[in-house]
Amino acid sequence: MARSLFVLLLTVVFAFALHAQTNAYVPNQNSGTVSVINTATNTVTATITVGSSPDGVVASPDGSRVYVSNFGNGTVSVIDTASNTVVATIVTGGAPANLTITPDGTTLYVPDEFGNSVFVVDTASNTVTGSVVVGFGPLSASVLPNGTRAYVGNFFDGTISVIDTATNTVIASIAATTFPTLMHVTPDGTRLYVTDEFLNSVVAIDTATNTVVATISIGGEEVFGLAPTRDNKKIYVGTFGSNTVSIIDRATNNVVPPLITVGTNPVGMEFTPDGKFLYVANFGDNTVSVISIATNGVVATIPVGGGPLGLDITDLTVPFRRFDIDALVTTHQEFIEVGSFTLGNLSKGIDPVHTPVKVTVGTFSLTIPAGKFLKIDGTPNYIFQGAIHGMNVLFILTGDPAARSFAYFVDVHGPDLTTQPNPVNAGLTIGNNAGTDTVRHF
Structure with missing residues (x-):
């Protein structure tokens, strides 16, 4: 048969097919909202009320859901992207920080910054199914493209915990840097890049060996957010205290010109799916800067809510x-x-x-x-x-x-x-x- x-x-x-609509979702920590930006017009098309002090944000791989961690009240808001409404609230407890999702969209990993653990959330039922004990002060997480490993940065003990997603157990601990802040796995899955807010540097970790292969000095004050280009060639890094974005050449792990001036206190950042634009959330002046990768210049500045912190972009x-x-x-x-x-x-x-x-x-x-x-x-x-x-x-x-x-x-x-x-x-x-x-x- x-x-x-x-x-x-x-x-x-x-x-x-033609072009799908692409939206950026920006949690505003001081407003308790998420701004939705249509990247075709660079306008805010919706403002969604979520929990207290929204922090991290991640979209499901199919673009149907956006998950927002609410640091202030121990919840994760689930947004339906078709209606831009909150359709569920997941109670995690603790202080949920910068979360991540597996490539198949079935599991969220939500660091609990004050609980020294990571909540494991089943997205089908929107329930916490377990937790994984990690290091001291887990602040951010990222998953390999093949979904086999989740990496968690522990801000207060300088380590990266490596979680086997099949068993949800820690299989390695990497002594990475003093204060691992935010992290991002490259699209090819071969490297994990991690910022250090106070050393003003970025470390590169080989995901095959779980070892640090480079420490890159960025300069400026308070290196925070970062995003790899879709072609795996560069890493864009925001400096919170200097209001700039630096560029790392992955081939050499050196900082290359130009230095791009953005808004005040850049934090979360992400590329559009086509890789042509980088959106940067500026915590200090309540804006999002749009950088054209063709020119490495800011081509738009978009007002959003109070204290934009995270940012993710998805095709609906x-x-x-x-x-x-x-x-x-x-x-x-x-x-x-x-x-x-x-x-x-x-x-x-x-x-x-x-x-x-x-x-x-x-x-x-x-x-x-x-x-x-x-x-x-x-x-x-x-x-x-x-x-x-x-x-x-x-x-x-x-x-x-x-x-x-x-x-x-x-x-x-x-x-x-x-x-x-x-x-x-x-x-x-x-x-x-x-x-x-x-x-x-x-």
Whole structure:
């Protein structure tokens, strides 16, 4: 059956797409709000009330949710990006700081700065499922692109805790610098860069060996936020006390010109998905500076709320223009699904190699993490075959990049979906593209 269904798939083609809307989300610590910036117009399009003293922010990989840690009242606010409203509040307790999310979007790691631990949050249920004891004063966290390790900077003891995300245990402690402040793993996953607020430096850590390979003096006063470029070539670093952004050349680990003047007290920063612009939250003057990477100059200054601290940027979830499940066959130990879809007009397209793919059938969901799919040489087709959470999965995506429609085949051994409602709501999410359908299963 699987072979014949795959043959049918080869007759279906798929699509290019236009530009999706991209938003920056900026927590304003003094206002208890999050400013939403449309990066196409550089205007604030919404202001969302969250918890007390919002600090860190991270978007889900599919762009459907934004998570904001509220340092002042021990919570994490969950924002639905489609409506820009808070749809859930996760009670963590403690003092949640700069949080991070796994590439498959299933788990948040939330440092508790005063509790010397990291909360582990299940995003499906929006509940704390455990905690991991780390060093003294965990302030920030970052996850490898393959999702296997989470790094946590412990501000008061100068160490970086390395967490195995499969077991949620600390497997290494890196003596990194005196006051690890904020951190960011590079897109290629080979380096972790960590700022030191008081030594005015950045350390580079080799993630394969968990050793410090460079300490880079930035100069200025209070080196704070940082962001790697999408092409892995440079690191942009903000200096809180000097109101500037410096640039590190990754090839040499040297600071290179120019020195870019931004607003007062730059902290959080992030690049747009296309890598062309860097957005910098300026805590001291309640603005966001927009830097063009082509010129390394500020091209816009956007007023936001009081005390902008963190910043993250995401492409919003774009619904498929058409999504059809052509067949859904369930047994007690397997299900097979065949479907097709057309991208929405605002979609930037799909990239299964570098984005997570999620399949849902009723209450069941399965996420294939980013980096698992392979592109079949010489074709526009993609395939994943392997184990996910003990289930054997085959997922085939076929198409033609000159057209506008996709087709897929998925075969999963392990789950029993015969108890799901009939008909059942089922869905597919690839990156920030998503769709649902109601279908009978047999």
